[in-house]
Amino acid sequence: MRRLFYLSVLVLFLSPILALAQSKLPPERAGQIGAPLGKIAFIRDGDLWVMNWDGGNQFKVVAAQNADGRLSWAPDNRRIAFCRRGQIDLKGPDNLGGRHNVYDIFIGYLDSAKTNTNWWFRLTNDLGARHPEWSADGSKILFTKDLNANLANAVMPNYQTCMTDTTGETQEVLTIDWQNAKRFATMPTMAPDGRYAFVLFKSLTEGKPAGVVIASPELKSLTDEDLTAKAKFLPRATAPAWSPDGKWIAVIQSDLAENGIYIVSPDLTEKFLVYKPSAGQTLQTYPLSWSPDSRWLTFALQDGTIWIINITGGGLKQILSPGVNMAPAWSKKT
DSSP: OHHHHHHHHHTTTBOOOOSSOOOOOOHHHHHHOOOSSEEEEEEEEEEEEEEETOOOSSSSEESSBBBOOOEEEOTTSSEEEEEEEEEEEOOOOTTTTTEEEEEEEEEEESSSTTTTTOEEOOOOSBBBBBEEEOTTSSSSEEEEEETTOOOOTOOOOOOOEEEEESSOOOOOSSTTTGGOOEEEEEEEEEEEEEEEEEESSSSSSGGGGGGEEOOOOOOOHHHHHHHHHHHHEEEEEEEEOOTSSSEEEEEEEGGGGGOOOOOOOOSOOOOEEEOOOOTTOBBBOOOEEEEEEEEEEEEEBBBOOEEEEEOOOOOOOOEESSSSEEEEEOOOOO
């Protein structure tokens, strides 16, 4: 009965495109698609690397050894926000506890990479920050924060969307009722005009995301009322990324019927297939990343290969061979 109630609530703010054919974006809608430009950052064996868009000129930026998850370039193309993974091993007086991962966000500098790969700036220090994304104007970084990460006796995490300045000194939780939240938000991404999207979980005990929420800046809670009035919902989607021009959101859908990478319009009236994995291929579910001109996407497969593809589904190119590669992120400028 409880599950039926939850599904009925979601229907209140489902988009008009719950069931669209897996069509691709017509070339005339895509506009002129030129050769890809810029650089792509990625993680290799826990270190932060950068390469040309075609896989050439690879160099290490930070020898972190434990980098993990989404990367995001600053608009100046000189800094990259990344996450490092640690671990807590807790054994309580009653022998309960166990190991769990903790995370914080750091900033690597391309200017120092050629001479010192052991230099970085620590942006957060409370063990719960992941999935950074730099704002279009370079003044803020959006990220996911587990607000229970530094509590040794926390029963469950509490993932919410947060914003910080680039020094880490001023942080804001966008969900005002986060202390009592029954739903959780991860992998946030922001449009140039301040709208944002994130992956919504009903509860972590269910293990799978409910889908992607596209929200106005006025969304201040994850209650039924606020989600219905101030958000749209794309079910069974994850890893969202807003295009630099604000026209599209790229998502991954992993259900059997629609497995693949899609772009959707922010009002969810249009949805187009970009890439469908072949048999035996599995997408890494880190947030996708756009080229500076909003015409190309980069993504990775579980075998460590890294690829690019344009928004019509053309131009597919493998730029890194299988290995310990993950989470590619395109630079903000060419």
